[in-house]
Amino acid sequence: MAFTDHSDPHPSSRPASPDSTSGESEASRGVDRRAFLKRTALSSAALSMGLWGGDGATAAASVRPRADVQGEARNIIFLVVDGMSQGTLTMTDQLLQRHHDRTSHWVDLYREQAYDAKAFMDMTPLNSLVTGSAAAASSWGCGHRINNTMLNMDPDENPYRTICQIVRDAGKATGLVSTARITHATPAGFGINMPQRWMEDDIAAQYLEREYDLLMGGGARHFTAEGRDDNQDLTTAFADAGYRVLRSRSDLGEVASAEKALGLFFDSHLPYEIDRRRIDRLQRTVPSLAEMTEAALGRLNQHEEGFLLHVEGGRVDHGAHSNDTAGLLYDQVAFDETIATVLNFVADRDDTLLVVTTDHGNANPGLNAIGDRYEDSPAMFDRIADFRRSNEWIFRELDEDSAVDEIQERVAFACNLDISTGQASTLKQAMQGDFEAVYQPRSSPSAVLSAIQANYTAVNWTGSMHTSDYVPLVAMGPGSDTIGSFVRNTELFDLMVDTAGVRAHAEG
Ligand SMILES: [Zn+2]
Structure with a gap:
C-alpha cells in the first residue's frame, strides 16, 4: 500500500510516554542518532539490492502524542x-x-x-x-x-x-x-x-x-x-x-x-x-x-x-x-x-x-546563474523591481490578432523591457497556438512570455504546474x-x- 490513510494507527511511531516530547537527555539523543545512522546504512544497502518499496511515503513521519x-x-x-x-x-x-x-x-x-x-x-x-x-x-x-x-x-x-x-x-x-x-x-x-x-x-x-x-x-x-x-x-x-x-x-x-x-x-x-x-x-x-x-x-x-x-x-x-x-x-x-x-x-x-x-x-x-562567475545575475534580478504590472495585465488587452509592435509596447510599459521583434513574434505565434516548445507545457503564451522575460531577469521555471x-x-x-x-x-x-x-x- 503506497499511501496510508490517517485513520490507520502507527503504534510504533506513536511513543506511549509523553516524556519523549521534552527533556531528552544528551545520552538518549546520542543513541537516537546512532540508531538513525544504522538504519540509514541498512536501507541504503536494501536500495542497492532493489528491495526498497512499501510504505516509504509515510513511514518517516514523526507523530508524537498530543495529550x-x-x-x-x-x-x-x-x-x-x-x-x-x-x-x-x-x-x-x-x-x-x-x-x-x-x-x-x-x-x-x-x-x-x-x-x-x-x-x-x-x-x-x-x-x-x-x-x-x-x-x-x-x-x-x-x-x-x-x-x-x-x-x-x-x-x-x-x-x-x-x-x-x-x-x-x-x-x-x-x-x-x-x-x-x-x-x-x-x-x-x-x-x-x-x-x-x-x-x-x-x-x-x-x-x-x-x-x-x-x-x-x-x-x-x-x-x-x-x-x-x-x-x-x-x-x-x-x-x-x-x-x-x-x-x-x-x-x-x-x-x-x-x-x-x-x-x-x-x-x-x-x-x-x-x-x-x-x-x-x-x-x-x-x-x-x-x-x-x-x-x-x-x-x-x-x-x-x-x-x-x-x-x-x-x-x-x-x-x-x-x-x-x-x-x-x-x-x-x-x-x-x-x-x-x-x-x-x-x-x-x-x-x-x-x-x-x-x-x-x-x-x-529560481534565479539562475548567468554570466562570467555568475556576476550578471544580481543586476538581471534587479530588473524585476522596475516591473509595473503583472503578466496577467499584459495579456488582458492582447489576443492573436495583436500587432507585434503592440505586444512590444505593452511589455515595455508593464516590465520596462524592450523585447525584440523576434521575441514579440514568437509570443504572437504562441497566442495563435502555433508555437511548440520541446517541453510541451512551455508552449503556452504565458510560458513563452516568461521565457522571453528570463533572458532579462534570469528567473526561470520548471513548468506551469504543482510540484x-x-x-x-x-x-x-x-x-x-x-x-x-x-x-x-x-x-x-x-x-x-x-x-x-x-x-x-x-x-x-
Ligand atoms: Zn494551483
Missing part, C-alpha cells in the same frame, strides 16, 4: 500561501532586501530562530505524489488524505467532518480569508464537503448553511444573482441570516461591529498585488490581505471562546501557474506583510497556536513544540483539534 496540549489554545491562526516553492520564498527575501529596505518576515523567523517548531511537511494526497490545493487543504481540514480535486470526502464521496464545523460546534468563532475566490479550494478545504472543488456555487451555498462567522476575499460571482447559475441572490440570503455584506475596501471598518461578515471584494480572484497597488481604482476598492486579516482578527478576538482563523495568500499559486514573476513575488510580499500583522497579534499572548506554511510547490521558479516538494512549516504557541521536524500533512488536523480542546466535537 499534553489538550485545550491549551484559545485561538488558532493558520496562514497558508498557496503554491510557494522554495525559490519564491528566497527571491522574495532577496527582492525585499535589495529594493524595500527590509527582510522577509517569514525568513526572519528562521534568522532569529523565533519559532517553536520548524519542519518539512509531506503534502502527499491519496491518489498521486503531487497534490492539488483541495486535497492539501482537506488533509489539514479533516485529517485524511483524499483524492485530488475533492473537498473533505473519501473516494466514495462520504464526507469527513471539517475543522471549521468542529471548532464552531465547540463554541468558537470561525473565519476564512483569501485573496482568491472565497469559494476556492484552500479556504473551502477548512470547512466544506464537496465531491468537486469546481462546484463553487454549491460551496457558497454550503457556507451559508454552515454559518461560519466571517468570510472575506474574492468570488462575488458565486454569491450574486447575475453570477450564479441558479440566479439566486445569496448575498440577500446571507444578509437575512445576520451577515454584514461588504463589497469595498472602505467597508472593512464595519467588520468590528458586525455579528457576522461576508466580504466579497472582487467578482473573481482579487487582482494581483502589483496591479492593486499601482492602479488607483483597485487601490481604493480592494483591501490587501493584511488589511482583511487585521479586520478579521479584530472581530474574531471579541469572541469569548476564542476562534479559528484561516488566511490564504491565494494568488502566489496563480503567479506560478502562469510563470508571472512580478505577480508571484509581490503577492508573496503581501502574504509576508500579513505574517507581520499576525505576529503583532500573537506577540503578547500565549493562548494562540500560529502555523505558517504552504500547500505545495508550483513551477519551482511534489516537501513544504516548509513554522509554528509557534501552544502545542507547536510537539510538532516533529518532518510532518505528515494530516497531523496538523490532530494538532489543531487537540490543542483547541475540541476533540469531543470531532466525531459529530
Whole structure:
C-alpha cells in the first residue's frame, strides 16, 4: 500500500510516554542518532539490492502524542500561501532586501530562530505524489488524505467532518480569508464537503448553511444573482441570516461591529498585488490581505471562546501557474506583510497556536546563474523591481490578432523591457497556438512570455504546474513544540483539534 490513510494507527511511531516530547537527555539523543545512522546504512544497502518499496511515503513521519496540549489554545491562526516553492520564498527575501529596505518576515523567523517548531511537511494526497490545493487543504481540514480535486470526502464521496464545523460546534468563532475566490479550494478545504472543488456555487451555498462567522476575499460571482447559475441572490440570503455584506475596501471598518461578515471584494480572484497597488481604482476598492486579516482578527478576538482563523495568500499559486514573476513575488510580499500583522497579534499572548506554511510547490521558479562567475545575475534580478504590472495585465488587452509592435509596447510599459521583434513574434505565434516548445507545457503564451522575460531577469521555471516538494512549516504557541521536524500533512488536523480542546466535537 503506497499511501496510508490517517485513520490507520502507527503504534510504533506513536511513543506511549509523553516524556519523549521534552527533556531528552544528551545520552538518549546520542543513541537516537546512532540508531538513525544504522538504519540509514541498512536501507541504503536494501536500495542497492532493489528491495526498497512499501510504505516509504509515510513511514518517516514523526507523530508524537498530543495529550499534553489538550485545550491549551484559545485561538488558532493558520496562514497558508498557496503554491510557494522554495525559490519564491528566497527571491522574495532577496527582492525585499535589495529594493524595500527590509527582510522577509517569514525568513526572519528562521534568522532569529523565533519559532517553536520548524519542519518539512509531506503534502502527499491519496491518489498521486503531487497534490492539488483541495486535497492539501482537506488533509489539514479533516485529517485524511483524499483524492485530488475533492473537498473533505473519501473516494466514495462520504464526507469527513471539517475543522471549521468542529471548532464552531465547540463554541468558537470561525473565519476564512483569501485573496482568491472565497469559494476556492484552500479556504473551502477548512470547512466544506464537496465531491468537486469546481462546484463553487454549491460551496457558497454550503457556507451559508454552515454559518461560519466571517468570510472575506474574492468570488462575488458565486454569491450574486447575475453570477450564479441558479440566479439566486445569496448575498440577500446571507444578509437575512445576520451577515454584514461588504463589497469595498472602505467597508472593512464595519467588520468590528458586525455579528457576522461576508466580504466579497472582487467578482473573481482579487487582482494581483502589483496591479492593486499601482492602479488607483483597485487601490481604493480592494483591501490587501493584511488589511482583511487585521479586520478579521479584530472581530474574531471579541469572541469569548476564542476562534479559528484561516488566511490564504491565494494568488502566489496563480503567479506560478502562469510563470508571472512580478505577480508571484509581490503577492508573496503581501502574504509576508500579513505574517507581520499576525505576529503583532500573537506577540503578547500565549493562548494562540500560529502555523505558517504552504500547500505545495508550483513551477519551482529560481534565479539562475548567468554570466562570467555568475556576476550578471544580481543586476538581471534587479530588473524585476522596475516591473509595473503583472503578466496577467499584459495579456488582458492582447489576443492573436495583436500587432507585434503592440505586444512590444505593452511589455515595455508593464516590465520596462524592450523585447525584440523576434521575441514579440514568437509570443504572437504562441497566442495563435502555433508555437511548440520541446517541453510541451512551455508552449503556452504565458510560458513563452516568461521565457522571453528570463533572458532579462534570469528567473526561470520548471513548468506551469504543482510540484511534489516537501513544504516548509513554522509554528509557534501552544502545542507547536510537539510538532516533529518532518510532518505528515494530516497531523496538523490532530494538532489543531487537540490543542483547541475540541476533540469531543470531532466525531459529530
Ligand atoms: Zn494551483
